Amino acid sequence: MRNLLILGGGTAGTMAANKLRRMLPANDWQITVVDADDDHRYQPGFLFMPFGTYRPDQVTKSRRKVLNKDVPLVYGEIDRVLPDEKAIVLADGTRLDYDMLIIATGVTPRPDQTPGMLSDEWGVSVHEFYTYEGSVALAKKLHDWPGGRLVINIVEMPIKCPVAPLEFSFLADDFFKGRGMRDKVEMTYVTPLPAAFTKPIAAQAFGNSLDEKGIAVEPDFMLMEVDSEKKALVSYDEREVPFDLLVTIPLNMGADFITRSGLGNELNLVPVDKFTQLSKQYDSIFALGDANDIPASKAGSVAHFEIDIFVENFMQHIAGKEMTHQFDGHANCFIETGGGKAMLIDFNYDTEPLPGKYPVAGIGPMSLLKETRLNHMGKLAFKWVYWNVLVPGRSMPVPALMSMSGKRTDLTTTQ
Amino acid sequence: MPTTTIAGRDVAVDDEGFMTQYDQWDEDMGKALAAAIGVDMTDEHWNVIRFLREDFKAQGETPTIRRVSTAGGVDTKQLFVLFPKKPAKKMAYIAGLPKPLGCV
Structure with a gap:
């Protein structure tokens, strides 16, 4: 009996587990998923919660229930991977051996990586909507916010769902109009990119939409710190953008255990071959979804197309054959x-x-x-x-x- | 693919003037490219450019500002002092490397 271990029971990990469970013979391969808790979040819903379109209970299901019943789910914090021993160790000391490992632990917003962001203003005038808790807190904030300077900010690329900050801006414009207070809100979109989006033709379309809605754009803004006393964003080239309410997309990083295990780059992402998602270091490790470093959007849609191709490659790889399918970053x-x-x-x-x-x-x-x-x-x-x-x-x-x-x-x- | 003349030699560049052939570059060209965008090269500048060249050779892609700062050991603030306004693009331009990927 061989073991396939999947770290992370989110979008990518669950899709891979469910697809592979149907493809791998049950008497040959055991598939086990490891995650810290049982809350599988529908992350695209976080965009809508601040405006009351979705209720918090509409974005969560049990990880156990959305996983194939023949895939055991082990709850635990991952301490590290021991790639040379083909094993992982959990924080409570449990050791799990594997023949093949899939890392699908995604990325997480890290406000701790920007000086001044996690001040007393965090959750008061400084908010985010990329986590369940953050999105719920922002909904409360917007509910009785009287207006003022709203700044939407991306700290650094890459981020999960790179269009979400734009969508947030468009929906916020709508939300304030609906409440008859759009004239009380001055909106600014502050981005490290040279324009509203990374790709030229789309950037122009989105830029026009921002313009039509009276949302100013501050491009090429590399955030150095949040000055919580002045309530302003400060860039490395010493520009300042003041805010009354900041909605930031903090730096997105992979899980710390990845770098602790010697498997990560400077953002804790696993370097992989961009066509097959096989680790560049170990041929027993794949990294799927947001956790890898492929030059594609970090989004469930990418994970979905990627895994369609990946499962075919995986079957060839474990049979000792060359992987002949190539993911195109779709x-x-x-x-x-x-x-x-x-x-x-x-x-x-x-x-x-x-x-x-x-x-x-x-x-x-x-x-x-x-x-x-x-x-x-x-x-x-x-x-x-x-x-x-x-x-x-x-x-x-x-x-x-x-x-x-x-x-x-x-x-x-x-x- | 367009070509241009840098430091007296014909080299391949992209539409924005970034060199596209790793092996066509040498430090004389780096100096000429720096002069073209108003950067006066000091030892500190060269340390950064040499890191970019080596890292590209090892990794196959132009390092991001974050990578130059964490793996190359030059903090971001200082990169903005050395290569004002747009350090990522300017460093890559001088080092004869492809424009850093606008991460999607």
């Missing part, structure tokens, strides 16, 4: 733009988001890079798809690799 996501509309983008390692139709060329029904009501309905329907199709590891009726068909390639820029 991602697509709905972007809430407010007013009950959303955009959809579809892209990969080499192709930036382009306008067009998805998933069927010329027909859609979804429109790429364009605000429509149907895209918004798609975004809301996605919660059902997440729990009922993606996480159980069922097949989506869209291809895992990106297709150029239906896209306006004449608009492509060089990057």
Whole structure:
């Protein structure tokens, strides 16, 4: 009997476990998942909780219940991986041996990494919405906030769901309009990027939307510290942006045990081959989802397409064969733009988001890079798809690799 | 792929002038590239540029500011002093490396 150990029972770990359990013979491979608790969060829901669109109880299910019943779930904090001994050790001293290891422990916002961020103002005038607790606290804050200077800030790339801060800005604009207080709120979007987004054509579309909604952009802003007394962001090139309410996306880092085990880079991400997600150091370790260092968005959508390809490679790898499938960095996501509309983008390692139709060329029904009501309905329907199709590891009726068909390639820029 | 002349030699560059062939670079070119963007090279600058060159050779990609600071040992504040305003782009430009990936 061989052991496959999966660290992390989130989006990537659960999808991989559920898919592989159906593919690997039960009398040959045991699959075990390790996680610290039983709360599987629907993370895209964190964006909506501050505005009261989702209630906290709508974004959580039991990890145990969404995992295949034949996959044991071990609760525990991971102390370290011993890659040369093919074992992991939990904080309580429990040792688990493996033949193959999948690291899928994701990334976490780390306000402790920016000087001044975790001051007395944390949870008072300084908020975040990338954790369950943070999102709940921000909902309370916005409920009776009288208005003033709202600053939305990205500390450093890469972050989970790189479009979420834009969506937050659009939804906040909508929220304040709905409350008849938009004129009392001055909004500024402060980003380390040279524009609203990383990819030129999409950046222009998003930049226009920010402009139309009267949201100022402060680009190329590398945050040095949060001055909690002055209530201002201070950049390395000594610009200051004052705020009454700061909604920051702190530095996102992988789990500390990764670097403690000698497996991580400077952000605790596991360096892997970008086509197969096999560790560059050990051929018994893969890292999936946000936990690896592939140059793609950190998002459930990427994890989903990545794992479709990964499971085929995994089967070849354990059979001692060469891995012949290549993940292309494919991602697509709905972007809430407010007013009950959303955009959809579809892209990969080499192709930036382009306008067009998805998933069927010329027909859609979804429109790429364009605000429509149907895209918004798609975004809301996605919660059902997440729990009922993606996480159980069922097949989506869209291809895992990106297709150029239906896209306006004449608009492509060089990057 | 466009080419340009740096320090008297023809080299391949991208649309923004970043050199695209690792082996075409030498320190004379680094000096010329630095002069072109108004950076006066000191020993401290060269330490950073040499780290970028070595790290690229080992890792296959242009290091981020965070990596230069944690693995290269030069703190971020100082990088902004040495390569004002846009250190990530300026360091890569002078070191003859591809523009750092705008992480998605």
